[in-house]
Amino acid sequence: MAKVEEIAGRARVHDNAELEDFYARLDTVGSGALWNVANEIEPWYPQPKSVPMFWSYQRMRPLVVESASLVQGQDAGRRVIYLVNDGRRDIAAAVGLLYTGIQIMNPGESMTAHRHAASALRFVIEGTGAWTIVDGDRLQVGPNDFAVTPSGTWHEHGNEADDNYVIWQDGLDIPLVNALDANFYEVHPDLYQVPGKVNNTSILTHGSGILKPANRNWGKPYSPLLGFPWEQTRDALVNLSRVSDGTDHDGVIMEYVSPHTGGSVMPTMGAHMQMLKPGFAAKAHRHTGSVVYHVAEGFGHSIIDGRRYDWKEHDIFVVPSWSWHEHVNDDPANPAFLFSFNDFPMINSLSLFKEIEYDSNGGHQELL
Numbered sequence: 001m002a003k004v005e006e007i008a009g010r011a012r013v014h015d016n017a018e019l020e021d022f023y024a025r026l027d028t029v030g031s032g033a034l035w036n037v038a039n040e041i042e043p044w045y046p047q048p049k050s051v052p053m054f055w056s057y058q059r060m061r062p063l064v065v066e067s068a069s070l071v072q073g074q075d076a077g078r079r080v081i082y083l084v085n086d087g088r089r090d091i092a093a094a095v096g097l098l099y100t101g102i103q104i105m106n107p108g109e110s111m112t113a114h115r116h117a118a119s120a121l122r123f124v125i126e127g128t129g130a131w132t133i134v135d136g137d138r139l140q141v142g143p144n145d146f147a148v149t150p151s152g153t154w155h156e157h158g159n160e161a162d163d164n165y166v167i168w169q170d171g172l173d174i175p176l177v178n179a180l181d182a183n184f185y186e187v188h189p190d191l192y193q194v195p196g197k198v199n200n201t202s203i204l205t206h207g208s209g210i211l212k213p214a215n216r217n218w219g220k221p222y223s224p225l226l227g228f229p230w231e232q233t234r235d236a237l238v239n240l241s242r243v244s245d246g247t248d249h250d251g252v253i254m255e256y257v258s259p260h261t262g263g264s265v266m267p268t269m270g271a272h273m274q275m276l277k278p279g280f281a282a283k284a285h286r287h288t289g290s291v292v293y294h295v296a297e298g299f300g301h302s303i304i305d306g307r308r309y310d311w312k313e314h315d316i317f318v319v320p321s322w323s324w325h326e327h328v329n330d331d332p333a334n335p336a337f338l339f340s341f342n343d344f345p346m347i348n349s350l351s352l353f354k355e356i357e358y359d360s361n362g363g364h365q366e367l368l
């Protein structure tokens, strides 16, 4: 049934028997009348299928831990509990065209190496002893560290601790790459990579933050720096917060960037860390682009499309494109830190970014 809008310039054709017959004949030759779908396929503003969602780590963790004894990592490929958006069950997206999941590894466990066209990132939740080998660079990661596995890079993960789980959050652009019919998957011919001699080579080479190695070319479309340690990240935010209040909408916010370009870490997904100063209450805004948040430190709440979500450490929530949202740090004494990843590099490279600020005085909205 066509969605009729009685507005000049919109599709407003009403069905009748003659038209029904015409539509049936169009269908037999693999076609249809645009005016029957126009108002649907050209909405006035974005109509995400994704809805705001919130996952409490306290509720998720026991289930994630249960999976660690139910299935072998080697059988699962990766032992991950993925997060489902109620509106996007069909494509395994957490929001928009972004996938996310919580991965757990038992002490001493390791996963086999593979690569795919989809890009991946990790944000570590708990446990010592986590490692991931990305194209031969063995990265050691700990809680709140961020690491990337760009499209096409070989990767495998493990937990070298004797007595603790490693749990981290995965973020991938699988739904995007599938939507573009561009996904490939390969198992490593030897099942395991041979890591380079020195762990964390990419961090040692590219991670100084102020200096760039001279005479080095980097021709790949993603960051040569693959790991982003928490301590350095937190310090950067705290330092910036001493000289800036940041933005009204996000507080003190910084992007994880490629030291080669200063741009996003990967062509499809970007990531930020933001610090909400004690008691900070953001102004609401909305923008195109989908965002997955992970509470790195502190507690507070966010209001997303009019609904309040109270969060604390390691909770995960999503803001669909064009959803109103605001974040509040409910701790009057300590900062809160939100990690997030997003599809902004795609949105920006296609010039599709739009942002509007919420004005509570009568709801007038101004394009920023």
Ligand code: GTQ
Residues within 6 Å of the ligand: 078, 080, 100, 101, 103, 116, 120, 155, 170, 172
């Ligand atoms: O580690 O590459 O959560 O391919 C889902 C698919 C993680 C990974 C996931 C994947 C990965």
